[in-house]
Amino acid sequence: MSTVATWRGPSTTAFGYVLFVGLVAGGYFYNLTFVQLGLVDLGTRVVGLSPDRVAAHLAVLAGGTLVVALVAGVVLHRTGGSARFLTKLRLLSLVVVLQTVLTAAAPAVGSERAFALWVLTASLALGVGVPAMFGLTCDLVATRDRGWVAAVITSAAFLPAAVLTTDWQIERFTEQLLWPMAAGATALAALAFAPSALTQALARQHESPRFGRGRFTVAHDTARWPGRGFVVALLLMFGIYFIDSLGFLRLVDTPTYMVTAWHSSDPAPTWLIGGAHVLAAALAGILYPALRQRALFGWVFVLFALAQLQYVLHAMVAPEVPASLAAPLLYAMAVSIYTVLSFTLWADFSTPRTIALVTAVGVGVSGWLASFLSTSLSLAWRSGGMPFTDHMRAVAAISLTLFLVSAVLLVASRQDTA
Amino acid sequence: MRTLRVLLVMVLLVVTAGCAATGTPADTGRYSLTLVTQHAHVVEDGQTTVGPLVLAGGSLTVSEGAEHRGDVLTLAGRMVVQGQVSGDVVALGGEVSLAAGAVVTGDVLQVDGSLDVDPLARVQGRVVTAADAAQVWGEPASGPTLTQQLVAALVGALVAGAFAWGLTRVATRPVRRVARAAEGYPVVSGALGTLVLLTAPALLVSMAFTLVLLPLAVVLLLPLAGLTAYGLVCVGQAVGQRLLHRRAPRLRASEQAAVGTAGLVLVLALLGMLPLVGLLSLFTAGAVGTGAALLTGLGTHGYAPPAGLEDDEVLRQGRSG
Numbered sequence: 001m002s003t004v005a006t007w008r009g010p011s012t013t014a015f016g017y018v019l020f021v022g023l024v025a026g027g028y029f030y031n032l033t034f035v036q037l038g039l040v041d042l043g044t045r046v047v048g049l050s051p052d053r054v055a056a057h058l059a060v061l062a063g064g065t066l067v068v069a070l071v072a073g074v075v076l077h078r079t080g081g082s083a084r085f086l087t088k089l090r091l092l093s094l095v096v097v098l099q100t101v102l103t104a105a106a107p108a109v110g111s112e113r114a115f116a117l118w119v120l121t122a123s124l125a126l127g128v129g130v131p132a133m134f135g136l137t138c139d140l141v142a143t144r145d146r147g148w149v150a151a152v153i154t155s156a157a158f159l160p161a162a163v164l165t166t167d168w169q170i171e172r173f174t175e176q177l178l179w180p181m182a183a184g185a186t187a188l189a190a191l192a193f194a195p196s197a198l199t200q201a202l203a204r205q206h207e208s209p210r211f212g213r214g215r216f217t218v219a220h221d222t223a224r225w226p227g228r229g230f231v232v233a234l235l236l237m238f239g240i241y242f243i244d245s246l247g248f249l250r251l252v253d254t255p256t257y258m259v260t261a262w263h264s265s266d267p268a269p270t271w272l273i274g275g276a277h278v279l280a281a282a283l284a285g286i287l288y289p290a291l292r293q294r295a296l297f298g299w300v301f302v303l304f305a306l307a308q309l310q311y312v313l314h315a316m317v318a319p320e321v322p323a324s325l326a327a328p329l330l331y332a333m334a335v336s337i338y339t340v341l342s343f344t345l346w347a348d349f350s351t352p353r354t355i356a357l358v359t360a361v362g363v364g365v366s367g368w369l370a371s372f373l374s375t376s377l378s379l380a381w382r383s384g385g386m387p388f389t390d391h392m393r394a395v396a397a398i399s400l401t402l403f404l405v406s407a408v409l410l411v412a413s414r415q416d417t418a
Numbered sequence: 419m420r421t422l423r424v425l426l427v428m429v430l431l432v433v434t435a436g437c438a439a440t441g442t443p444a445d446t447g448r449y450s451l452t453l454v455t456q457h458a459h460v461v462e463d464g465q466t467t468v469g470p471l472v473l474a475g476g477s478l479t480v481s482e483g484a485e486h487r488g489d490v491l492t493l494a495g496r497m498v499v500q501g502q503v504s505g506d507v508v509a510l511g512g513e514v515s516l517a518a519g520a521v522v523t524g525d526v527l528q529v530d531g532s533l534d535v536d537p538l539a540r541v542q543g544r545v546v547t548a549a550d551a552a553q554v555w556g557e558p559a560s561g562p563t564l565t566q567q568l569v570a571a572l573v574g575a576l577v578a579g580a581f582a583w584g585l586t587r588v589a590t591r592p593v594r595r596v597a598r599a600a601e602g603y604p605v606v607s608g609a610l611g612t613l614v615l616l617t618a619p620a621l622l623v624s625m626a627f628t629l630v631l632l633p634l635a636v637v638l639l640l641p642l643a644g645l646t647a648y649g650l651v652c653v654g655q656a657v658g659q660r661l662l663h664r665r666a667p668r669l670r671a672s673e674q675a676a677v678g679t680a681g682l683v684l685v686l687a688l689l690g691m692l693p694l695v696g697l698l699s700l701f702t703a704g705a706v707g708t709g710a711a712l713l714t715g716l717g718t719h720g721y722a723p724p725a726g727l728e729d730d731e732v733l734r735q736g737r738s739g
Contacts (some may be wrong), residue, residue, distance in 0.1 A: 279612075282609075283609045283612060283613050286605055286606060286609040287606065287609050287610060287613070289723060289724075290603070290606040290609075290610075290713075290723050290724075291610070291724070292724050299613065299617075302617070302621075303617060306617070306620055306621055306624055309624055310620075310624055313624065326620055326623075330617070330620055333616075333617075
């Protein structure tokens with residue numbers, strides 16, 4: 001501990017925090033806007049595919065990303081790259097370079113074959129990026145600071161996503177992202193491939209228990225990974241991503257609810273949604289180290305269920321009256337809380353040796369597998385002609401069921417620190 | 419405002435159902451409430467509609483020679499009267515237009531939305547526009563005077579102090595546990611309380627929407643208010659202890675709570691005279707108290723953060739037990 005303190009100055013640590021916030025917030029903003037929203041516009045409007053075909057390609061993207069992430073995580077784990085800061089940073093810089101090229105090429109995609117190729121390449125970049133980016137947590141962010149750092153990242157990703165990107169067109173996304181990404185890729189490559197005292201100092205931070213020992217590895221024997229706590233967290237987080245994606249996919253297809261909220265031409269609703277993201281992220285950042293994680297899971301499920309039920313009630317009771325902002329605000333709060341969890345949870349189940357594998361499994365299974373399955377299920381429901389109210393009611397039922405599960409788990413494991 | 423309007427519709431529905439259940443006779447012996455939410459509807463010459471009418475969207479025209487027997491409430495949409503309305507017309511939103519030759523046998527009251535009364539329309543009751551609606555509802559034109567506000571604040575502080583004294587006498591240890599959590603972990607308590615106070619009203623309104631769960635929503639409102647009041651008393655106890663334990667060490671916990679809560683309520687009431695600052699102060703105190711009460715299971719146990727962050731200075735200081 002004392003030897004670590006001799007070479008680790010506050011400015012180095014602060015730089016690490018800024019670097020991590022920039023990388024993850026930028027990556028998440030890119031994923032939220034360009035990949036999830038821009039891709040739908042690219043497929044439907046530019047290439048001319050049907051919404052179902054685009055959804056099928058999105059399912060391929062999710063499935064492909066899952067497979068690549070798991071493979072990359074296993075490879076990094078087996079080769080020892082998981083614990084090597086520079087290996088992860090270099091991989092990540094290559095990913096950002098590839099994504100910059102993909103961003104520049106996206107508006108030129110004109111056929112379904114080119115679209116499919118773009119999707120596969122994007123899934124390769126995203127998949128490698130998962131363990132490389134999340135694996136840097138133990139090198140750059142001290143365990144006790146992960147809550148508020150995740151809150152800052154979530155706010156930095158969602159506020160501009162809500163406020164700046166209301167038209168959701170691929171050309172607009174490219175225009176917004178290309179030059180910042182090019183500059184970021186250049187700077188990141190320089191940092192990763194040019195040896196410096198700074199990167200050497202950052203590379204050794206994980207040797208300190210303050211950085212390298214995850215919050216939940218204290219109580220759990222890391223030799224028995226995956227432990228019960230990890231598996232439960234994985235299942236609950238999978239449930240969160242699943243219900244979020246399943247519900248939002250239908251909302252996106254329902255203009256009544258989009259034009260009064262995320263697509264509103266009036267800046268007030270979009271700023272309110274952005275504000276709700278920031279507020280909820282701050283609350284989650286404070287509560288993450290203070291409560292058991294399952295209590296926060298419970299909150300997320302309740303918020304999702306509330307928002308989804310409000311949509312159902314509006315659609316059933318007064319569809320003529322414009323929808324209120326309560327539902328999208330609750331939705332935004334739920335999304336921010338679980339995003340903070342997703343940025344902190346997997347690193348806190350890890351040591352530097354296991355972090356690439358743990359984050360690959362955690363983010364891959366909970367995020368991308370859930371997206372793959374929810375997209376597929378949404379497609380099946382839509383092709384079966386399921387009405388909006390039935391769709392949202394089913395999602396709300398799943399949300400409430402998962403809330404009950406998390407409540408029971410919370411009560412049943414009061415002694416369990418995880 | 420929109421939520422209020424829809425809630426009003428729900429209340430009207432319940433009242434109507436209650437009238438039907440108790441057998442209150444309507445003019446024609448039928449029991450009905452007409453709720454218009456969409457499309458354009460016209461009551462033609464010679465036609466008569468009966469019963470309370472709520473316009474929540476779309477449009478409704480009572481043509482010349484047509485009659486609506488019953489009160490009309492508009493929340494949204496457009497209501498045009500060219501014939502006769504035998505009852506009151508109340509505009510909470512939307513557009514109301516009384517054309518030349520229109521007859522309204524009751525009052526016409528505009529709370530919100532727009533109201534257009536042609537000079538040749540005949541209203542047998544009063545016409546009250548939004549500008550003077552407050553006076554019709556019996557509210558004074560200006561707010562209470564400064565002296566009245568100060569007296570109200572003092573009375574409120576005394577009542578709160580007495581309540582805190584009684585509560586702390588009955589449940590000394592739980593109140594002190596919650597007070598310690600509020601004092602030791604104000605940020606965590608405030609964050610949890612904020613989350614609760616922001617989401618619980620949404621939950622209750624959603625339950626009220628279902629009608630079936632409306633009574634349950636009302637029942638749940640009481641514990642939420644009780645929880646917040648309990649939390650405020652505990653914050654008051656922490657304030658009282660902090661202020662008095664050196665100056666008056668012989669005071670009991672209940673007396674500290676009484677003084678602290680009365681002082682807290684007085685300060686909040688005085689801050690309440692300032693726009694925004696008062697509301698934020700009240701919300702902050704309520705959130706910290708509510709969160710601390712929840713963190714400690716209403717004071718049944720102390721609060722300590724989960725294990726795994728023992729080296730965290732922020733979480734270590736002021737740990738309550």
